[in-house]
Every structure is written in C-alpha cells, then in structure tokens.
Amino acid sequence: MLVNINAVSAKRQNALGELGELSRSRIFLSEFKYNRGAEIYGETETADYIYQVLEGAVRSYKLLFDGRRQIGAFHLVGDIFGLENGAAHRFTAEAIVDTTVRLMKRRSLEHVAETDVVVALDLLIMTTGNLQHAEDHMLLLGRKTSLERVAAFLLEMDRRLTAKSVMALPMSRRDIADYLGLTLETVSRALSYLHAKGILGFLGPTQRQIVLLDRLRLAELDL
Template sequence: MLQSKFSSASAHLQSVGVSAVASSIRVEDPIQAALSKLGTVVSFERNAEVFADEEPAEYVYQVIRGTARTSKLLEDGRRQVSAFHYPGDIFGLAPLETHGFSAEAVTSCKVLVVKRSALEAAAAHDAALASALWMTTAHDLQRVNEHMVLLGRKCATERLLDFLHSTADRMQTPSLVDIPMSRQDIADHLGLTIETVSRTMTRLQEAGVIALEGSRRVRVAERRCAA
C-alpha cells in the first residue's frame, strides 16, 4: 500500500493544493496540469527513502519543495549519486518495471506522487502531455550524457565548477548557489572523495573563483566563454 510504505519511510500524506506552487515550478504546463489532477502530495523528512532500488516503478514523482537525490549503492559500500532533483523536477520515470536506483530526500521535502499507470493513460489521450513527457525524458538524458563526460574526462576542479554552475542554472540563480546537500553527497555525485571536494573548494576560494558565504552558500564567478 502506498500510504503504509510512505508511513514507514517517515512521510505523511498531505491534503494540500498544488496550484499555489505551480507558478514557481519549472515544468511544462501539460505535465503540471496532469500531475496536479492525478497526484497526491507527500512529505518526507531529511534522508527518508522515497523509493528503493529494484522496487516496482509504480509511481512518478515531482519535487514541490526541497531537494531529493537518486543514487546507487554498490556491494562494497561505495555510492554513486546519479542526480539531484529540485522544485519542479520530475523523477522516477523508469524505463523498466523496477527502479534501477533508490531515491531519498536530501532535505525535508514535499513531493507530488502520481500513479505511473494513470499518467500513462492520460498521455495516451493527450498529445501535448505525451510530447511534454518525451521532452522531459530527453532533457534528463542530455544531463546524463553531460555527467558521463564530466566523470570520464574532467579533473576535480572542472567537475566541481560544472556542478556549481549547473546547480545555479537549474535554481535560476546565475551567480549564487544555495547548496542543500552535504559535501559527501557532492563527492559521491562527482566521483571524488570528500577530502578532494573540500580541498578544491578551498583552492577555488583562494583563487577568487568562488566565495563561500557560510557553509551552504557559494557565490560563483560567471562562466568564461571560449574564444
């Protein structure tokens, strides 16, 4: 049962309207309309599980408030954080019948939860919704490809700067980044150690590329355009 699963994950169902936050959500209108109509808002505490690796992919999720992450835990205990999800982001659109990753709340979150079969049925009768879902999937695939290049060909400094710039872009704050996740989360996302993340942050600050404004806020210099 949906409610019992979320209850065991320290979440509780909320009967709240979604239309009040729709204007702040960066998602296509057809998707927002469908999710608002079909979904239920669920609250998750920090680090609570949203769904487990290999769990049946019966639901689709959209962050309303807070930040979530998807990750994979390897047999030897190492973890790869595949993505972070911010308000407006949709996640859990699995290509198979089960999830290949787990998802957790990075911060206290409100997440809109929609039955996958209901969303698929709606898309089958709504070309605009189907197209918007396709575009969302295409954007996600583009981010995955960019992350593969980052992990495979970029040094620690490039990885961290790319992460800060992309986070600022997604949060629509070009030069100021509020970082809700821990440095361990960042390290596991960038394929680095937490010590390397901390050293690189210090070097970038000393070079004047970034300015740390507290433990969770970073001011980043603008991207340099290639000549």
C-alpha cells in the same frame, strides 16, 4: 518510508515549467513530506508513482555491493523524478533535506499517454532532457579532472538552484563527491582552491552557502 502525509493539500501553486501538458491534466494526487535522509523509493522497487519536488531536494543514486555510490542526479524544486517508463525504478531516491513532493500514480499517467499524443510527447521531452544530462555527465565522469568537475558542478547549481546571488547548497561534500565520482576530501580541496583564487566566497557558519565571485574564470576551468 513515508514519514508524514499531507494528502490532497492543493494549496501550493508551484511553478510547473517543465510539466507542459501534464500540468493541465488534473492527475497529481497528493503531497507527501519526507524527513531529511528518508528514502522515497529504492532501486528495483516497482515504480508506482512519479514525483515532483515542491520544496527541498532529492538525490538519485545507484550502489555497488561494497557501498560505492554514484549519484546520477539531484532533483531540486520544480523537478520531476521517478519517471522510469517501466515497471521498476532504476535508482534509489532519498530526501537530502526535509522535502515535500507532489505525486501521481504512474498508471494513470501511462493511461493518459496511451491515448493522448501530446502527453506522450511531453514524456518524450522529459526523458530526452534526462538523457542529455546523463550524456554530459558521462563526459565529466570519464574524462574531466577533479577541478573541472567541481567547476562544472558549481555552474550547474548556479544555473538551477536559484536566481539569487547566494547559492545555498542542500547537499553535503560527500553527496557532491558521489555525484562527481570523487572523494569528499578532493571536493573540499577544490573548493578551498577556488576560494583562495577569489573565484568563490563562503557565507554562513556552515560552508554550504557559496557566492560565485567570478563566473567567467570558473567557466574557463570547466572545459
């Protein structure tokens, strides 16, 4: 559901690192805001738009009938998502916190890609990046222990989330668990263990602000 609309407010000049040629074509239409928890699109819905996170964070997931959930990716500031190269979305996307996205019509992008080989290759590069992430995640989900998974998660977020020393995780323990194929209790225990070992520290009153105190030992835990 669209919660709040700020159409065509082009004041933001965000870092478009991965956009390549797309950033040069003026086909991003407008901004939208989604409240925390709001659904951006549902699995199997027709893919009319693609999105870029300007502020906030998004989770993409699949559900089984009985409610088991697998989060395939978190989308952070700057990330592009919803790029399915097909008629229908393959994940449900939800705002984890209040989130602003920029969006464009998928058909106009397709149209450009059909004639402009540079845009087509940009799409290929982005899709390849998504594929590589999924391939690494299969190894994690199929063969790593709970501690290895949590260590890998922290290192991924450390790399992606910010240059600052403090990691402000937007997602809950349950989100992390559903990303790592664990339960929230197991995630919590792994984090407590890393805390006790002096590998990380907690900051705020909530436990979502984490400082990595020993990236080397953390990396040794992720094989």
